[in-house]
Amino acid sequence: MAVAIVILLIALGSIAFHFWSPWWWTPIASNWQGMDDTILLTFWITGFVFVAICAFVAYCVWKYRYQKNRIAEYKPEDKKLETRLILITTLGVIALLAPGLLVWNNYISVPDNAYKVEVVAYQWGWKFRLPGKDGVLGKTDIKLINDENPFGLNLEDSYGKDDLLVDEGELHLLLDRPVKFELRAIDVLHNFYVPQFRGKMDMVPGMITYYWITPTRIGEFEILCAEYCGTGHYAMRGLVIVDKEKEYNKWEAKQITFDKMFAKNKNNKNLQLAKNTK
Amino acid sequence: MSDEYEHKLEAKSDYVSDASSGTSASDIDKLPPAELPDQELYHSHSWWTTYVFSQDAKYIGVQYACTAIGTGILGLVLSWLMRLQIAFPGLGLLEPSAYYQFVTMHGMIMVIYLLTALFLGGFGNFLIPLMCGSRDMAFPYVNMVSYWMFLVAVLVLLSSFFVPGGPTGAGWTLYPPQAITSGTPGHNMGIILMLVSLVLFVAGFTMGGLNYIVTVLQLRTRGMTLMRLPLTVWGIFVATILALLAFPALLVGGLMMTLDGLLGTSFFMPAIVSMGEQLKYEGGSPILFQHLFWFFGHPEVYIVALPAFGIVSDLISIHARKNIFGYRMMVWAIVGIGALSFFVWAHHMYVAGMNPWFGFFFATTTLIIAVPTAIKVYNWILTLWRGNIQLSLPMLFSLGFIVTFLNGGLTGLFLGNVTVDVPLSDTYFVVAHFHMVMGIAPVLVVFGAIYHWYPLITGRMLNETLGKIHFWITFVGSYAIYFPMHYQGFIGVPRRYFEIYDSPYIETSTMGLNVFITVAALIVGAAQLLFIYNLISSARLGKKAEKNPWKANSLEWQTPEMPPAHGNWGKEMPKVYRWPYDYSVPGAKEDYIPQNVAPSAVTEAKVEKS
Ligand code: HEM
Ligand SMILES: [Cu+2]
Numbered sequence: 001m002a003v004a005i006v007i008l009l010i011a012l013g014s015i016a017f018h019f020w021s022p023w024w025w026t027p028i029a030s031n032w033q034g035m036d037d038t039i040l041l042t043f044w045i046t047g048f049v050f051v052a053i054c055a056f057v058a059y060c061v062w063k064y065r066y067q068k069n070r071i072a073e074y075k076p077e078d079k080k081l082e083t084r085l086i087l088i089t090t091l092g093v094i095a096l097l098a099p100g101l102l103v104w105n106n107y108i109s110v111p112d113n114a115y116k117v118e119v120v121a122y123q124w125g126w127k128f129r130l131p132g133k134d135g136v137l138g139k140t141d142i143k144l145i146n147d148e149n150p151f152g153l154n155l156e157d158s159y160g161k162d163d164l165l166v167d168e169g170e171l172h173l174l175l176d177r178p179v180k181f182e183l184r185a186i187d188v189l190h191n192f193y194v195p196q197f198r199g200k201m202d203m204v205p206g207m208i209t210y211y212w213i214t215p216t217r218i219g220e221f222e223i224l225c226a227e228y229c230g231t232g233h234y235a236m237r238g239l240v241i242v243d244k245e246k247e248y249n250k251w252e253a254k255q256i257t258f259d260k261m262f263a264k265n266k267n268n269k270n271l272q273l274a275k276n277t278k
Numbered sequence: 279m280s281d282e283y284e285h286k287l288e289a290k291s292d293y294v295s296d297a298s299s300g301t302s303a304s305d306i307d308k309l310p311p312a313e314l315p316d317q318e319l320y321h322s323h324s325w326w327t328t329y330v331f332s333q334d335a336k337y338i339g340v341q342y343a344c345t346a347i348g349t350g351i352l353g354l355v356l357s358w359l360m361r362l363q364i365a366f367p368g369l370g371l372l373e374p375s376a377y378y379q380f381v382t383m384h385g386m387i388m389v390i391y392l393l394t395a396l397f398l399g400g401f402g403n404f405l406i407p408l409m410c411g412s413r414d415m416a417f418p419y420v421n422m423v424s425y426w427m428f429l430v431a432v433l434v435l436l437s438s439f440f441v442p443g444g445p446t447g448a449g450w451t452l453y454p455p456q457a458i459t460s461g462t463p464g465h466n467m468g469i470i471l472m473l474v475s476l477v478l479f480v481a482g483f484t485m486g487g488l489n490y491i492v493t494v495l496q497l498r499t500r501g502m503t504l505m506r507l508p509l510t511v512w513g514i515f516v517a518t519i520l521a522l523l524a525f526p527a528l529l530v531g532g533l534m535m536t537l538d539g540l541l542g543t544s545f546f547m548p549a550i551v552s553m554g555e556q557l558k559y560e561g562g563s564p565i566l567f568q569h570l571f572w573f574f575g576h577p578e579v580y581i582v583a584l585p586a587f588g589i590v591s592d593l594i595s596i597h598a599r600k601n602i603f604g605y606r607m608m609v610w611a612i613v614g615i616g617a618l619s620f621f622v623w624a625h626h627m628y629v630a631g632m633n634p635w636f637g638f639f640f641a642t643t644t645l646i647i648a649v650p651t652a653i654k655v656y657n658w659i660l661t662l663w664r665g666n667i668q669l670s671l672p673m674l675f676s677l678g679f680i681v682t683f684l685n686g687g688l689t690g691l692f693l694g695n696v697t698v699d700v701p702l703s704d705t706y707f708v709v710a711h712f713h714m715v716m717g718i719a720p721v722l723v724v725f726g727a728i729y730h731w732y733p734l735i736t737g738r739m740l741n742e743t744l745g746k747i748h749f750w751i752t753f754v755g756s757y758a759i760y761f762p763m764h765y766q767g768f769i770g771v772p773r774r775y776f777e778i779y780d781s782p783y784i785e786t787s788t789m790g791l792n793v794f795i796t797v798a799a800l801i802v803g804a805a806q807l808l809f810i811y812n813l814i815s816s817a818r819l820g821k822k823a824e825k826n827p828w829k830a831n832s833l834e835w836q837t838p839e840m841p842p843a844h845g846n847w848g849k850e851m852p853k854v855y856r857w858p859y860d861y862s863v864p865g866a867k868e869d870y871i872p873q874n875v876a877p878s879a880v881t882e883a884k885v886e887k888s
C-alpha cells in the first residue's frame with residue numbers, strides 16, 4: 001500500500017519542486033526564446049504523461065492489490081487499445097518534434113548581416129578575433145601558430161592584416177546586432193557556452209564550427225567550456241560583455257590589429273635575440 | 279481479442295490443438311519431433327573444473343555476476359568520492375586529475391563492466407539455457423573462455439590504477455585528441471590499458487554472444503517456438519545481436535586510437551598545438567571517432583535496457599498473476615527498438631560540430647524510437663491493471679523501475695529534440711537523464727531479478743526485511759539524487775566539472791542542493807552494502823525456498839531439482855505446450871499453468887493463446 005502512496009507523492013512532489021524550488025534557468029539574454037519555449041512545451045506534455053502514468057500505477061497497485069480469492073483478468077491482447085495508444089503517442093511526439101525542428105532550422109541558418117567573431121579555445125582559455133575594418137576574417141592555419149603569430153594567421157592573406165586580436169579572455173558584443181561565432185580550437189575539443197545565450201557548439205581542432213545569436217540584454221555573462229578538455233576544463237572561464245553602441249565602440253577602438261601585434265612581437269623577439277647574443 | 283486474430287493464431291499453431299475439443303490426450307498434446315539429438319555435455323571431474331574452470335552456463339553466469347558486481351562496488355565507491363568533492367570542495371579531497379580519472383573509470387565500469395557484463399554474461403548465461411529448455415549453452419567451452427577473457431579485461435582495467443600517470447581521465451567517451459594529449463591525466467599508459475581492456479572485453483563478449491544466439495536459435499526444447507519464449511530471453515537475445523553489431527565499432531575505434539597514441543598515425547588527430555608545442559599529427563578527424571564511438575554507444579544503451587525490459591516484463595507478469603499484456607507487441611517493440619537504435623547515434627553529437635543538417639534526421643529517428651518505447655511502458659502498466667498484485671520484493675523493484683524509467687525516458691524527449699538539446703547538452707541535465715534511464719532503472723531491475731531468481735540459484739530466499747529497507751532507500755533515495763539534478767542543468771551547470779565554484783550565473787543555493795544530493799548518494803550507497811550483506815548471509819542462513827516459490831510458468835522453475843543440476847533436466851527433456859504467461863486462466867484450478875503442462879492435464883482451462 002505504501003508504494004501506491006509513495007508513487008503518488010513522487011509525482012506530486014516533482015510538480016511542487018518544479019514550480020516552487022528556487023532553481024530555474026538563468027534569464028535569457030539572446031534571441032533564442034524559441035528554445036525556452038520548446039522546453040516549456042516539452043515540460044507540459046511530458047509532465048502530464050508522467051503524472052498520469054504515475055497516478056495510474058498507484059491506482060492499480062491500490063485497487064488490484066493481492067487478495068487470495070481475486071482472479072486476475074485473462075486478456076492476452078487488445079488490438080484496438082494498442083492501436084489507439086500508438087496513435088496518441090505518435091501525435092504527442094509530432095507535437096514536440098515539429099516546433100523543435102523549426103527552431104533548429106533558425107539556429108543553423110545564419111542571417112546575412114551577422115557580424116563575424118572568431119572564438120579560439122585552447123587549454124585552458126579563450127581568445128577572440130574580430131574582422132576589423134574590411135569586415136572579413138583572414139585565413140588561419142594551426143600549423144602557422146607560433147610566438148609571433150599566436151592565432152596562426154596566414155601572412156599572405158591581406159584580409160587578415162586588419163583583424164583585431166583580443167587575447168584577454170574578455171569579449172564585447174554590440175547589443176541587438178546578430179553575431180556569428182566562428183569557433184576554432186587549437187589543441188583538443190572545447191565548447192563555447194554562455195548559459196544566458198542558450199547556444200552551444202563544440203570547437204574541434206582542424207575545422208571551423210559556428211552558431212549565431214543576437215544579444216538582447218546588456219550585462220556581463222560568464223563563458224564556460226562545455227566540452228571536456230582535460231584537467232583545466234572546469235576552470236576554463238571567460239567573459240562576454242554586451243554593450244550599447246558607445247561603450248562598444250570605445251572598447252573596439254582599443255583593440256590591436258594583427259599587423260601591429262605581429263610587428264611588435266617580431267620586435268620583441270629581435271630584442272630578445274639581441275639581448276641573448278650580447 | 280478480435281476474431282480475425284484468433285484465426286491466425288490457430289492457423290499458425292497447428293500442432294497444438296484446442297484444449298476443449300474432445301480428442302484423446304495423446305492427440306491434443308502432440309508436439310513436433312526433436313530436431314537435434316540430446317546435447318552431449320562435458321562432465322567435470324575435479325573441484326577445479328566444477329567450480330573454477332566451469333563449463334556449466336549456470337556457474338559461468340554466477341562467475342560473471344560476481345565479477346561484475348565486485349567491479350560495480352568500485353564504481354560506487356568512486357561515485358562517493360566524486361560526490362564528496364562536488365559538495366565539499368573545501369575539504370580538498372581530490373585533485374582535479376583524480377576527479378577526472380574517477381569520472382572516467384566510474385562511467386566505464388558502470389556501463390560496460392557492471393551492467394553489460396551482468397545482464398548478458400550473468401543473467402544471459404544463467405537463464406537462457408534454462409528458459410529455452412536446453413541442457414547448456416551451445417558451446418560450453420567457448421563460454422568458459424568468454425568468462426576468463428572478461429576477468430582478464432577487468433584485471434587490466436584495474437591495473438591501470440597502478441601504472442605511472444594512473445588510469446585515463448578522458449571521460450568514458452574517450453574522445454580524442456584529449457584522450458592522448460598531455461592535458462589529460464593518464465594520457466599515455468592509462469588510456470592504452472583502457473583500450474586494451476576494452477578490446478579484451480569485446481573479444482570475450484563475442485564468444486559469449488555467439489553462444490547465446492546459437493543457443494536461442496538452435497537449442498530450444500520441443501514445442502518452444504520463438505513466440506513462446508519469455509520476454510527475458512527476447513530481451514537478452516536482441517541485446518546480444520545489438521552488441522555483436524555495435525562492439526566492432528568500438529573495437530576499431532579503440533584500435534585506431536591505440537595506433538594514434540603509440541605509432542603516431544593520424545586517424546583521429548588533426549594538426550594541433552598542444553601546450554604551446556606543434557605535434558606531428560596531421561589530417562585526422564576527431565569527429566570520426568565520435569561517430570564510431572556512438573555507433574557503438576547508443577546501441578549500448580539498449581544493450582543494457584533491452585534485457586532490463588524483458589526481465590521486468592516477466593517480473594511484473596508473474597507477481598501480478600496476470601499474463602503480460604500484448605506479448606506480440608512487446609516482442610516487436612524489442613526488435614523494433616533494437617533495429618532503430620542503429621539509426622539514432624548522432625543524437626549524442628548535435629552540438630559536436632558535425633554537419634548541422636544531420637540534426638533534422640537524427641532528431642526525427644530519435645523521437646520515432648520513443649513510440650515503441652512508450653508502448654512497452656503502456657503494456658507494463660496495462661499488465662498491472664486488473665491484475666492481482668503481490669507486493670513482493672521483485673514487484674516493488676519493478677514498480678520502482680517503471681517510475682524511474684518513465685522519468686528518464688521523458689527527459690530523453692528533451693534531449694532527443696535537437697533544439698532543446700542545445701542548451702541542455704553537456705550539463706547536469708544530461709547526467710540526471712542518463713543516470714535515471716540507464717543507471718538507476720536497469721539497476722532496479724537487476725535487484726528485482728536477483729530477489730526473484732536467488733532461490734533458483736541458491737535454494738534459499740533472501741531476507742525480506744533487509745530487502746524492503748534496501749528497496750525503499752534505493753528507490754526513493756536515487757530519485758532524490760537525480761530529480762533535482764535536472765534543475766542544475768537548467769541553470770547551466772556543465773557536467774564533468776571538478777569544482778562548481780561561485781559564479782554569477784549560479785545561485786548560491788545551488789551549492790546547498792549539491793550537499794543534499796551528496797548526502798542522498800552516500801545513504802543510497804550504504805544501502806547497497808546492506809544488499810551485499812543479504813546476498814552473502816542468505817546463501818547459508820536464508821529461509822529454505824520451496825520449489826517454484828513464486829508459482830511461475832517459465833521453464834527455469836520446472837527443473838527436477840532446485841537449484842537445477844548439471845544438464846538442467848535430468849533424463850527427460852521438458853516439452854513445451856504453451857506461452858509462459860498463462861496466469862489466472864479462467865476455469866483452471868491454479869492461477870498458473872507452467873509451460874510444460876500438457877493441455878490434457880488442464881482440459882478445464884479456457885486458454886486463449888498458445
Ligand atoms: C547512486 C549511484 C551513482 C552515483 C552517486 C553516481 C554519480 C556520478 C557522478 C558524480 C558522476 C560525474 C558527473 C560529472 O562530473 O559530470 C557520474 C558520471 C557517470 N555515471 Fe554515475 N553515479 C551512480 C551510478 C551510476 C550507474 C548505475 C551508472 C550506469 C550506467 C552510471 C553511469 C555514469 C556515467 C556513464 C557517467 C559519465 C562519465 C563521464 O562523464 O565520462 N552511474 N556518476
Ligand atoms: Cu573544456
Ligand SMILES: [Cu+2]
Nearest residue numbers: 576579623626
Ligand atoms: Cu543515444
